[in-house]
Amino acid sequence: MAFNSTVETLPEMGRFSLRCKRENTVAMSKALGFELPSSISESAQSGGMTALKLGSDEWMLTCPMEARSEIEKSLAAIYPDAVHSLTDISSREVSIRISGPKAEELLSTSCPRNLAELKSGRGVRTIFDSVQVILTREEQNQFRLDVWRSFVPHVMGLLTVAVAEFECGL
Template sequence: MAFNSTVETLPQMGRFSLRCKRENTVAMSKALGFELPSSISETAQSGNRSVLKLGPDEWMLTCLMEERSAIERSFAAIYPDAVHSLTDISSREVSIRISGPEAEELLTTSCPRDLAVLKSGRGVRTIFDSVQVILTREDNNQFRLDVWRSFVPHVMGLLTVAVAEFECGL
């Protein structure tokens, strides 16, 4: 049987770390243009923008690179009434997409998390080998790893070896 999954790095995207108190989430949602997720590991999306709730007061916002300035302006405009921290972390991370029928099994070669319980549209902080990553299940057979740029060669190396083992039937 042929190996039918792919591993690819995605084009650079805009990324922000957003921190705010619960009482300011309505204002944050208005500035963003859609509602922030309210449960940890939940995602929300509108157009090219998506948000993942990572903690009680923490979200990761992704967008097209050219949308960053507009997002920064929208959030700056509401800052006096809704204090928050919006930090551009676009250059810090690289996204890797793993997709196909063996995607989940491929990720289990270096991720200790039970991926079978991670539902589509959910994301979590986890470990891939010894590297902290953000893992999002975008669809049943499609995952995105957000990896700090300096760890990408290590993570891609592990994935390349795992793919080779799958292709050899190991």
């Protein structure tokens, strides 16, 4: 029986860590062109850009690499009226997509979260083995792990072993 799921490294994308107070989210949303999510683990998308709320005052923004400077300019323009912290973390992380009918089961080999409770379009900061990651359920059978670049060999190694075990029927 074929395993029928895939693990792949995704192309580079722009990433920002955005921090701001609640009272500044309206101005931030206007500058970005879409409303920032208000609940932790909620995401919002518009035109290739995604905002994932990770904490009470923290979002991860992702976008095409070529859109980074426009985001920086838009948010710099409102800084005097809406103080915030925007840090480009594009080179820090790598995204790994796990997809297919056994994706949830595959991730469960090293992630302690109950992934059945993570709804499509939501994301969380969690642990994969001993590595802090951001895990997003993009679709029912498709997940994305955002992993610090230095930990990618470890995470990919664990996923490779888990895939081999599934393929062997272990």
